[in-house]
Amino acid sequence: MTATSQTPSAVSDKNRVLIFDTTLRDGEQCPGATMTLEEKLQVADLLDEMGVDIIEAGFPIASNGDFEAVEAIARRIKNATVAGLARAGMADIDRAGEAVRHARRPRIHTFLSTSPVHMKHKLQKEPDQVLEMVIASVTRARNHVGDVEWSAEDGTRTEHDFLCRCVEAAIKAGATTINIPDTVGYTAPHEYKALFEMVRNRVPNADKAIFSVHCHNDLGMAVANSIAGIEGGARQIECTINGIGERAGNAALEEIVMAIKTRNDIFPYQTGIDSKMLTRASKLVSTVTSFPVQYNKAIVGRNAFAHESGIHQDGMLKNTQTYEIMTPDSVGVKSTSLVMGKHSGRNAFKDKLKHLGYGLSDNQLEDAFVRFKELADRKKVIYDEDIEALVDEKIAHSQDRMKVISLLVVAGTMGPQAATLTLDLDGVHKTVQASGNGPVDAVFNAIKAIVPHEAVLELYQVHAVTQGTDAQAEVSVRLQANGNTFTGKGADPDTLVSSAKAYLSALNKLIAKHERLHPQHGIVAAE
Numbered sequence: 001m002t003a004t005s006q007t008p009s010a011v012s013d014k015n016r017v018l019i020f021d022t023t024l025r026d027g028e029q030c031p032g033a034t035m036t037l038e039e040k041l042q043v044a045d046l047l048d049e050m051g052v053d054i055i056e057a058g059f060p061i062a063s064n065g066d067f068e069a070v071e072a073i074a075r076r077i078k079n080a081t082v083a084g085l086a087r088a089g090m091a092d093i094d095r096a097g098e099a100v101r102h103a104r105r106p107r108i109h110t111f112l113s114t115s116p117v118h119m120k121h122k123l124q125k126e127p128d129q130v131l132e133m134v135i136a137s138v139t140r141a142r143n144h145v146g147d148v149e150w151s152a153e154d155g156t157r158t159e160h161d162f163l164c165r166c167v168e169a170a171i172k173a174g175a176t177t178i179n180i181p182d183t184v185g186y187t188a189p190h191e192y193k194a195l196f197e198m199v200r201n202r203v204p205n206a207d208k209a210i211f212s213v214h215c216h217n218d219l220g221m222a223v224a225n226s227i228a229g230i231e232g233g234a235r236q237i238e239c240t241i242n243g244i245g246e247r248a249g250n251a252a253l254e255e256i257v258m259a260i261k262t263r264n265d266i267f268p269y270q271t272g273i274d275s276k277m278l279t280r281a282s283k284l285v286s287t288v289t290s291f292p293v294q295y296n297k298a299i300v301g302r303n304a305f306a307h308e309s310g311i312h313q314d315g316m317l318k319n320t321q322t323y324e325i326m327t328p329d330s331v332g333v334k335s336t337s338l339v340m341g342k343h344s345g346r347n348a349f350k351d352k353l354k355h356l357g358y359g360l361s362d363n364q365l366e367d368a369f370v371r372f373k374e375l376a377d378r379k380k381v382i383y384d385e386d387i388e389a390l391v392d393e394k395i396a397h398s399q400d401r402m403k404v405i406s407l408l409v410v411a412g413t414m415g416p417q418a419a420t421l422t423l424d425l426d427g428v429h430k431t432v433q434a435s436g437n438g439p440v441d442a443v444f445n446a447i448k449a450i451v452p453h454e455a456v457l458e459l460y461q462v463h464a465v466t467q468g469t470d471a472q473a474e475v476s477v478r479l480q481a482n483g484n485t486f487t488g489k490g491a492d493p494d495t496l497v498s499s500a501k502a503y504l505s506a507l508n509k510l511i512a513k514h515e516r517l518h519p520q521h522g523i524v525a526a527e
């Protein structure tokens with residue numbers, strides 16, 4: 001189902017809450033969550049299909065890559081408003097205006113710090129100078145587009161009088177949405193609600209704009225604060241899939257949507273989100289960012305609908321309402337099913353992908369089918385999760401320049417553990433042998449022998465995609481180099497192959513960044 005998206009002006013229902021997704025901007029800004037252009041497009045398409053009202057596609061002045069991504073998203077998105085972020089400077093705003101220009105519904109989102117601590121130490125400006133900048137930046141943005149959002153950065157630590165003056169001035173200069181972010185995750189629900197009530201009561205032209213919440217999760221209250229802001233009169237929520245974002249992250253979109261849906265008796269609001277797409281969106285974002293979703297994460301964690309204890313299982317068998325406040329189906333969790341085997345044909349496979357929410361081109365479908373057959377040769381039973389891992393993995397690795405060709409590992413008690421690895425580096429095959437303290441260490445040492453680098457392994461995590469000893473292993477790896485973090489994921493029935501894929505995926509991202517900064521270098525492989 002495609003949910004209909006609405007622009008602020010089209011929203012007549014006073015309880016309709018707009019969902020502004022910033023996974024591709026605030027989410028992508030957190031260390032290690034960098035996405036490629038192709039990945040951003042996949043995420044943006046899914047957000048649009050899911051019914052997100054506004055997609056914040058990036059920060060166009062930050063880099064050429066960001067600009068290109070915002071522009072490409074603006075050109076293709078059919079329903080949602082596409083926003084580009086800009087600081088208060090004219091160059092920022094012009095770049096954002098240029099990037100969103102081709103969107104059906106373009107928005108410029110410009111922001112400026114208003115709290116005493118930010119004005120003094122970050123901006124080194126007096127409040128009156130800041131007020132002038134608010135007016136100038138919003139006016140400039142309005143020259144580009146009719147839909148302008150203004151944010152008072154660190155709004156929750158801003159003096160009320162000054163906040164009201166800035167909001168009034170921004171609306172007068174043409175801002176159609178006013179965002180009061182809890183930039184540092186400091187506020188609490190009753191305080192945030194009161195803040196919106198205060199601003200909406202005191203600012204004379206407040207009725208000319210939609211108010212927005214934007215909460216960070218430093219104290220674990222981002223979702224509760226967002227909903228409290230709505231109770232205080234805001235009608236737009238800024239959030240991210242899986243709650244990814246700076247530091248402890250942003251408010252999680254899926255939690256907000258399901259809190260409103262499940263407790264509509266006390267939160268009588270509506271969003272345009274098709275909640276059945278939440279699980280799919282969570283998986284896609286986790287795959288492309290390589291950020292694992294914690295098992296007990298609300299709504300989309302793998303244990304969110306699992307009932308382990310005997311008492312709970314007994315209650316569930318008698319009546320699911322005993323322990324279930326929402327159904328797995330309502331968020332798109334399908335009961336694990338035995339789906340296909342090695343005799344399944346193309347059409348059945350195509351149907352299954354459609355049912356799982358994938359719209360692949362003919363070439364992508366053919367490629368996925370070949371890999372499905374390979375998997376079916378190695379694994380007796382294939383579940384929905386196996387097919388999702390197979391397709392998601394391809395999305396995550398489509399731009400990789402280094403790939404595993406073959407791997408042979410010696411493991412067990414006799415030692416030394418060793419790995420013989422062949423990699424494809426831009427079409428050239430290189431083979432090495434390496435040993436290590438255990439098979440995983442040997443595999444990683446083999447990669448380092450082919451592609452020497454200084455990155456430090458910060459995280460290595462394995463989990464099984466389904467049950468059974470022949471389950472695919474999904475490995476997450478995090479590398480750290482020069483203050484930057486790069487994450488990678490790999491899936492395969494062989495844990496060591498998925499480990500190699502995950503390490504290479506992170507290394508591919510590291511090298512891509514290195515090459516953006518030093519375009520004259522290629523992949524430097526050892527001879």
Ligand code: KIV
Pocket residue numbers: 026111151152153154179181182183184214216
């Ligand atoms: O957290 C924040 O204040 C932001 C602004 C740019 C809206 O992300």
Ligand code: ZN
Pocket residue numbers: 026181183214216246
């Ligand atoms: Zn933020």
